[in-house]
Amino acid sequence: MRSARVVVSVLVLAYALAVVLVLPRSGPLITSYARASDAAQALALVCGLALLGAGLLTLWERPRDALGPVALAAGAAWFATDWVGWEGGPPLARSLGMVLAPLLPALLLQLASPPRPLVVAGYAATAAVSLGLALFRDPFEDERCWSNCTDNVFLARADEPVARVLGGLSVGIAIVLGLALVATTVRRLAGASPTGRRALWPLLAPLAIAGAAGAGYALALSVAVEDPRRTGFAALYLIRAVALTGVAAGLVWIATRARRTRAAVARVAAARAVPLRDVLAQALRDPALEVAYPLPGSDRTVDARGRPAALGGSGRALTRIVRSGRPVAIVSHDATLLDGPELEREIGAAARLAVDNERLEAVVRAHVEDLRASRARIVESGDLARRRLERDLHDGAQQRLLALSFELRLAQAGAQGGVAAALTEAAGEAQASLDELRELAHGIYPAILAEAGLEAALQTLAEAAPLPVELGDITGERFPASVETAAYLLVAAAVEEAGGHLSVAVRRDGRLLRISLADGRGGPAAAARRLADRVGALGGRIDVHGGAVVAELPCA
Template identity: 30%
Template sequence: MPAAPGVRSALSRSLDRAIVIVAVLSALLIVTTIGLLPLGGPAGLLLAALPLIFGIYVVAGLIAWRRRPSNGLGFLILIAGLMVFIGGVANTEVPVLLAIGAIGATLALPAMVHLLLAFPSGKLPDRLSRALVVVLYTASLVLQAPEYLLDPDGSYPPFAIADAPGAVAVFGILQTLVATAVMLVVAGVLWGRLRRADAAHRRVLIPLFSYGIFTVLFLPLIAIALDRVFHVEPAVRGLLQFAAVAGIPIAFALGLLRGGFARTGELEELGTWLGTADAAKEPLAAALARTLGDPTLRLFFWAEGQGGLLDEGGRDVSVETVADPRRGWQPIVLDGRSIGVIDYDAELLADKELVHTAGRIVAIAVDRDRLTAELRASQTALRRSRERIVEAADRERRRIARDLHDGLQVQLVLLALEAQQIATAPPPRVPERATRLRIDIDAAAADLRALVRDLVPAALVERGLTAAAEDLADRMPIPTEIASEIDDGALSHVVEATTYFVLTEALANVVKHAGATIARVRLGLDDGRVRLDVEDDGVGGASIEAGSGLRGLADRVEAIGGTISISSPPGRGTRVWAEVPCG
């Protein structure tokens, strides 16, 4: 089966359309410019290089824009290319383009410096960088103005307001000196950044900043040495300048590729979403599904306390139920801890690294939602525990009421009738019937004692937990060994009662279901907690969730901060152990 094509988010598709439009418009601009330039003249080769350089900038800018949509670097490359293009349209014969070219003849230089200083974030990182860029843009616009305002034979005669060739020369030299000084400072800034970078970043910065330092030093050299000192032919000087300028976008493209920047359009969208108010309104799983383009994507959280998976509602999720060979399973790790899992359509999203990167981006938000899911699960478990405790109490009250009504109450009514009959019986039969009445009263009293013993064992009330446990073991129908390290009277009534009822339920299950030949009971006190361990050699297969008895006991133990666990492999007996805090 061929691999399914990757699914793109709506924002990513919109970005693709925008890039296509920019590429088409740039191509039309290049073709139009080529048609307007006088390529048949002696400088035809030099003029033909201008649209080509602009095309290089456009391609490099679109690559950077596509790979890092939220980074301003791609936009800056396009702007730098546009400044190069503006400087070249002055060679056409169209009046509007001549005017634009005259004003922006030297804007390519500050645009390139802006580009170099803004790498790799797309923003100028400090005040010095911003000051250098502002000074260069100002020098390019203000100090360039006398060239067309004070020279009727200058780049655009209609703009001329005076004829002052001396002022034009002075401003030209001043512009060169300012640009040269700024370029030297820029070279120092780039060199300083290169030295301060760590090994990983230096690998990316060395090719780009090395070429950038060469360029910012070479361009003033061309303007000063080749032009004013050696008087090199303009065509040769222009070709050298164009070659240096054209290498800038190529160096940036190589820097991007060397840095290993992935196609992160979808992930940039996700990172932006996390920083907005919408992140608190839209579920994280829905945002991941929308970003990665997989409507079937599901997000699960690892519950540290439960050792299992939870969904966003805090409900338990079985790993077996979500395991599917057609789906991908990407763990989310934060600080070395597995905090969640992304379950996605592996055929739809063939790029596993994309899902992995998305998981890294949302890891902190996943940890937040994981804690929320655990809290919801705890609240749900607490509510269900309380409901089970209430239901168990209701069942116990109904049982007591039924036993009293159907048993003891009937016996008392019959005894009352018997006493009434004795009062009217002939004297010879009174002793016999009184004896029978006494026997029936003893039986009723025994039933009452049994009922009370089931509610609160007398041995537990009178002598403590160890004595009550020994009494219970003595009444077991199978041999039961008991070992206790607890002194009677050392525990509170709540702790004693809770531990005793766990013991009675565990031994009752041994008798009813285990088919065991022996049971062992151990009671201990360790680190402020009562530890109870009940073990048998029966058939095993028991579970807390299988019946209401142990489940009710677990609720009661957990209600006072304790824990209860069960191990019951089939054919290897059952072990129940509980820990109850003494405080």
């Protein structure tokens, strides 16, 4: 690969040297735009040499990218018009110039990276028309000829009607390709992310101007005879030359940006204290960049915190970092940044340890997250069973005891003597059993918690408590059933353990539900120990400070 780049570089340098040394300067016989004036000659040289230099730089910095070879071809095509106008030069050089010069619009279109079929169609149409003109156009018989009116070594048979039709097609193709170039650049800039727009505009903006100037030049050819001395044609040439110089500058900016990006990525290993995602996002100037790690034996991917990671999206590219044939990390980044193989190579060389360490941490954290989720499901299943048991007691045994108590009272009303006394005692026992069953069902799961929420359930608990319970700031907001149940059970346990006056506060603080308990004797601390696993299973935590307890539960 390197030897091929060396060969290409030598050939390009030889071509550039030939342009500088061989092509004639401005003079009285104007056979090209460059010969119209010294300023036009200087601008033509700067534009073409800038394209060749930018193409070489891009070829060395991004060897897998097509931008470099296409830019080199564009530079060669730009100078082709000067070869055509080389009065007294070798006929072969002038004839080759006539074939190559029309390819410039198609080359510029490829630099803008439109859909591949459009580029292929542009090349195919341009090549077909150029070859047709080479075979059937005799410059000497062309009444519109002004640049090369003598030489065409490829002429097979002079056919002026065919050449005239092909000439019209060539102008039409140039107009279409110029407008397609403008539309492509506008579409890409409009559809790119802010990061992609910052990366693309130095190249796409001058390409759009070059496309508009090229379309304008072709349109002028369709209505007037070409003459470099006419203001309109000269102005379009100058605009096009300046725009193409800007294209070369954009290519240089992209190539040097790729070098800076690679250097920044290469410093990942030295920034191990910073998460890999943050380092790469800063290096690639892509704040939306994400890094995910595949879990062994699973199709899931997680981020550095062990949470499920969703990658991809419009305008995003996925680059897999591979170790021993298996992916160890996936980077989701803007598609306009470093290409996948280049990014993988840079990360693989510079951040091997960082990737591996963070991947192991992510896997461990994912397992911890799975364990926490499993605990939460167990708690939720237990709460569901409690609610089902409470409902079964209420709808089943409790209703039957209530019916039995009612039947005993009816029988008591019509009984006398010892039978009446026995029925009264039985009715009392049935009522006592009913009251105990109600208390048991309420202790298993208070129905009011599901029906009216945490605030109403705590008020009922405070009213029935055997000790003074002061309810402070109690939120009336509803929360997930598992959160409300954990908060209620924590307060209920504190009521059981409290040795005196108990103060309770429940309020929302952002994404957390904060429960504060205090009795001055350490009762809430004992309750906290009993409920610590339940709170932890929901991702919460409990802090004990002396006799006071503060529990926090995620509620959003």
